[in-house]
Amino acid sequence: MLKVSNVGLRFGGIHAIQNISFEAQTGQVLGLIGPNGAGKTSLFNCITGFYRPTTGCVKLGDQDITGRKPYQISRRGIRRTFQNIRLFGDLSVHANIVAGGHVLTTSEVQLSERCHALCRELQIDETYLARRSGDLPYGIQRRVELARALIAQPKILLVDEPGAGLNGAERQLIVRILRNVVEGREVGVILIEHDIGMVARACDHVVVLDRGRMLAEGSPEEIRRNPAVISAYLGN
Amino acid sequence: MLLQLCITGLVLGAFYALIAVGYTVIYGTVRLLNFAHGDMYMLGAFVGFTALMMVPGSPASILPIVAGITATVVAIAFAGFVVRVVLERIDSKNDVFSPIIAAVGISLVFQNSALHIWGTKPLAFPVQLEQDFTKPLITLAVALLMILAVDLWVSRSRFGMAMRAVGIDHNAVRLMGIRVDRVLYVTFAVFSAIAGVTGFLAGAYYGSIQFSMGFLLGLKGFTAAVLGGIGNVRGALLGGFLLGMIEAFGGGAFGTNWTDVIVFSCLIFVLLVKPTGILGETVVERM
Amino acid sequence: MRSRQFPIWIFLAIVAIAIPVSGNGYYLSVGTTVLIFAVLAVGLNVVLGYAGLLDLGYVAFFAIGSYVTAMLLYYTELPFLLAFILSGITAGLFGMLVGAPTLRLRTDYLAIVTIGFGEIVRIVATNLDITGGPTGLYGLRQPVVGSYTITEPIAYYWIALGMLMVGLSFSAMIRRTKLGAAWAYIRYDEEVAQAVGINPFLVKLSAYGLGAIWGGFAGSIYVVSVGAISPTSFTFGQSLLIVMSVVLGGQGSLLGVVVGTLCVIAIPEAFRAAESWRLLGFGIALIALMLWRPTGLIRDRFKVDAPSNPAQSGVPSVTTGARHAEG
Numbered sequence: 001m002l003k004v005s006n007v008g009l010r011f012g013g014i015h016a017i018q019n020i021s022f023e024a025q026t027g028q029v030l031g032l033i034g035p036n037g038a039g040k041t042s043l044f045n046c047i048t049g050f051y052r053p054t055t056g057c058v059k060l061g062d063q064d065i066t067g068r069k070p071y072q073i074s075r076r077g078i079r080r081t082f083q084n085i086r087l088f089g090d091l092s093v094h095a096n097i098v099a100g101g102h103v104l105t106t107s108e109v110q111l112s113e114r115c116h117a118l119c120r121e122l123q124i125d126e127t128y129l130a131r132r133s134g135d136l137p138y139g140i141q142r143r144v145e146l147a148r149a150l151i152a153q154p155k156i157l158l159v160d161e162p163g164a165g166l167n168g169a170e171r172q173l174i175v176r177i178l179r180n181v182v183e184g185r186e187v188g189v190i191l192i193e194h195d196i197g198m199v200a201r202a203c204d205h206v207v208v209l210d211r212g213r214m215l216a217e218g219s220p221e222e223i224r225r226n227p228a229v230i231s232a233y234l235g236n
Numbered sequence: 237m238l239l240q241l242c243i244t245g246l247v248l249g250a251f252y253a254l255i256a257v258g259y260t261v262i263y264g265t266v267r268l269l270n271f272a273h274g275d276m277y278m279l280g281a282f283v284g285f286t287a288l289m290m291v292p293g294s295p296a297s298i299l300p301i302v303a304g305i306t307a308t309v310v311a312i313a314f315a316g317f318v319v320r321v322v323l324e325r326i327d328s329k330n331d332v333f334s335p336i337i338a339a340v341g342i343s344l345v346f347q348n349s350a351l352h353i354w355g356t357k358p359l360a361f362p363v364q365l366e367q368d369f370t371k372p373l374i375t376l377a378v379a380l381l382m383i384l385a386v387d388l389w390v391s392r393s394r395f396g397m398a399m400r401a402v403g404i405d406h407n408a409v410r411l412m413g414i415r416v417d418r419v420l421y422v423t424f425a426v427f428s429a430i431a432g433v434t435g436f437l438a439g440a441y442y443g444s445i446q447f448s449m450g451f452l453l454g455l456k457g458f459t460a461a462v463l464g465g466i467g468n469v470r471g472a473l474l475g476g477f478l479l480g481m482i483e484a485f486g487g488g489a490f491g492t493n494w495t496d497v498i499v500f501s502c503l504i505f506v507l508l509v510k511p512t513g514i515l516g517e518t519v520v521e522r523m
Numbered sequence: 524m525r526s527r528q529f530p531i532w533i534f535l536a537i538v539a540i541a542i543p544v545s546g547n548g549y550y551l552s553v554g555t556t557v558l559i560f561a562v563l564a565v566g567l568n569v570v571l572g573y574a575g576l577l578d579l580g581y582v583a584f585f586a587i588g589s590y591v592t593a594m595l596l597y598y599t600e601l602p603f604l605l606a607f608i609l610s611g612i613t614a615g616l617f618g619m620l621v622g623a624p625t626l627r628l629r630t631d632y633l634a635i636v637t638i639g640f641g642e643i644v645r646i647v648a649t650n651l652d653i654t655g656g657p658t659g660l661y662g663l664r665q666p667v668v669g670s671y672t673i674t675e676p677i678a679y680y681w682i683a684l685g686m687l688m689v690g691l692s693f694s695a696m697i698r699r700t701k702l703g704a705a706w707a708y709i710r711y712d713e714e715v716a717q718a719v720g721i722n723p724f725l726v727k728l729s730a731y732g733l734g735a736i737w738g739g740f741a742g743s744i745y746v747v748s749v750g751a752i753s754p755t756s757f758t759f760g761q762s763l764l765i766v767m768s769v770v771l772g773g774q775g776s777l778l779g780v781v782v783g784t785l786c787v788i789a790i791p792e793a794f795r796a797a798e799s800w801r802l803l804g805f806g807i808a809l810i811a812l813m814l815w816r817p818t819g820l821i822r823d824r825f826k827v828d829a830p831s832n833p834a835q836s837g838v839p840s841v842t843t844g845a846r847h848a849e850g
Contacts, residue, residue, distance in 0.1 A: 082718075269632075336577060345803060494650065
């Protein structure tokens with residue numbers, strides 16, 4: 001569904017990423033892993049338009065979206081969450097989630113219904129809806145950010161380190177949520193995560209980056225046993 | 237006539253370059269347009285004025301001039317330091333507006349304090365250069381010396397490197413042991429002092445000074461910095477001279493009443509066509 | 524309208540009505556000035572308070588509107604209402620013209636460019652004969668509505684008050700629309716706004732354009748209330764006063780804007796403070812405000828998140844200008 005071909009990004013003389021190619025399929029969770037600085041978030045930024053790739057192309061279905069402005073890419077059905085949670089902290093949970101549907105033609109009433117449904121699905125207690133989102137615990141904020149992305153019924157969902165800062169139980173919850181998300185909808189998920197356990201349980205397919213290049217690609221089991229991957233993690 | 241315009245343009249350009257370089261370095265290190273920078277130029281002229289008047293004897297001799305410039309440097313460096321101290325306290329509130337509005341407030345305070353201390357009328361500067369060909373020559377010589385010194389300092393010295401590193405990433409630089417706050421104090425102090433000395437020089441060149449001289453010059457200095465590429469020292473210098481020439485020849489062609497309009501229209505034009513300026517780097521990130 | 528603010532609004536309304544009723548000519552004159560400033564502040568509030576655009580040259584649109592009306596009244600026989608409409612449209616057009624290249628820029632660039640534009644307008648007005656040059660135009664014919672010629676100061680007071688009411692209502696209404704929400708999002712976090720599909724440029728342009736049109740209308744009313752026009756009314760200092768009114772009161776809050784205007788205009792007027800002392804005081808007040816209460820006197824709901832670390836803002840840092848090889 002989302003095809004990344006030969007994407008590269010250069011800042012001055014430095015290659016942030018080079019020669020990245022893979023496909024994210026609808027109904028699957030694709031994991032993007034690699035040591036710090038491997039270029040994962042840069043890749044996300046290239047896909048979502050916050051950076052323009054210096055080489056290569058990104059296609060959604062048969063539409064070329066390379067280098068388009070971020071808001072255009074969002075409107076075409078690619079939504080994301082951010083590594084450091086970026087909610088509108090002074091606004092309520094409900095307002096935040098509904099903001100995700102701002103550009104849609106869906107009515108306010110329908111958006112509100114979707115919001116309630118998402119809260120049930122992501123286990124956000126209804127009492128939080130009116131609360132100021134910045135006051136809430138991290139784990140809940142993360143799920144609110146996910147809900148904000150999902151309310152737009154995207155074709156591709158990019159999730160950037162949802163497990164960071166969460167405890168074990170919360171991480172399990174995120175994994176379950178992500179599996180439910182792809183199984184219940186027409187959506188492809190790309191997940192950046194450091195926690196290998198989460199990756200193993202959540203992902204159908206994994207791409208490994210190291211120092212800006214693709215190191216390996218395959219199922220979670222294959223990746224876990226791949227000696228190059230192991231040495232990249234240990235070596236760094 | 238043409239020669240006259242060239243000379244006017246070069247001298248103006250030198251002044252703009254010196255102011256622009258301060259804007260550009262401060263912007264490059266703290267991402268803030270120092271609204272009060274133009275007022276440093278103005279204060280330099282007035283502090284110099286007062287210092288020159290206070291030294292016994294004729295102002296136009298070596299000792300008073302040296303004393304005047306020294307007083308200017310010290311006083312305006314201190315003023316720049318104070319500005320940074322105030323802005324530092326505000327910066328940490330994580331708000332895009334606050335530092336800018338605070339800088340505007342600082343500018344208001346400086347301008348109106350100068351107004352109350354020295355009055356609204358233009359004052360004759362005690363040191364005036366001979367009204368012949370030596371005047372622009374001396375001025376340009378001094379200005380170019382300063383420009384050269386700044387360029388060398390930023391590009392070759394260790395401190396210059398520290399300044400550039402701070403401009404890239406405060407946190408990484410802290411981890412390397414560089415005291416970011418100290419670098420910034422010095423940066424503000426030095427470039428404010430440069431602006432102050434430029435004011436002194438301008439006083440000697442034009443012969444009179446006025447409390448409002450910093451406002452317009454500050455805006456034009458910023459225009460020059462943008463023209464050359466903000467954050468880029470050589471760009472500021474290039475932009476300064478270019479702007480000086482544009483103003484001189486524009487004034488020659490359309491009349492001096494219109495020079496400011498020409499200059500600001502240049503600003504809008506540059507931002508339209510190439511916001512990164514002549515020597516600016518194309519930024520990869522797109523907002 | 525928050526219920527706690529209600530008593531203050533009532534109080535202000537009482538004062539606003541008491542002034543013309545009292546018949547005191549001085550209060551009426553000051554009152555009209557304050558009202559027009561408040562109208563401007565309400566306009567800038569949309570630009571700065573709602574959309575978060577640091578416009579430091581708002582007086583330019585006020586000037587454009589004023590001059591369009593003044594020149595039409597002076598040189599032509601066109602009816603005032605037409606001049607009024609044209610003033611708004613012209614100002615709006617200039618708003619689009621200036622906004623188009625500059626609204627894509629960062630806040631500090633925008634600030635400087637808007638100052639520059641304000642200066643351009645003022646200097647052009649000072650130097651053209653058609654605008655009356657440095658002395659301006661005076662003896663403008665008075666507006667005629669229907670068969671009634673508006674001559675009395677008290678009429679202008681009511682007109683200005685009416686305009687303020689319209690502005691307040693319109694602001695309150697538009698804040699609740701989708702556009703108003705979009706302004707809040709881009710003001711709060713522009714990248715996230717993009718991530719939910721909002722086009723920041725169009726959203727900003729709409730705020731800037733609306734503010735420009737409004738400023739134009741205000742200028743038109745101002746000029747007929749005075750009967751003359753001069754470029755000295757349209758300085759950078761005036762832009763700053765309007766900005767102060769918005770910032771002091773708490774960005775976004777309508778009550779804050781009105782209270783802010785009162786603090787900035789009415790109180791110093793009451794004490795007959797000299798212009799320069801007033802500005803000095805404001806400079807100090809701005810600094811103090813930014814140090815200790817950046818959200819203004821009346822608490823505002825939204826705060827903007829910005830990186831204090833240059834590395835996160837993607838803008839060039841200090842370079843020497845030596846070229847390196849570029850891909």
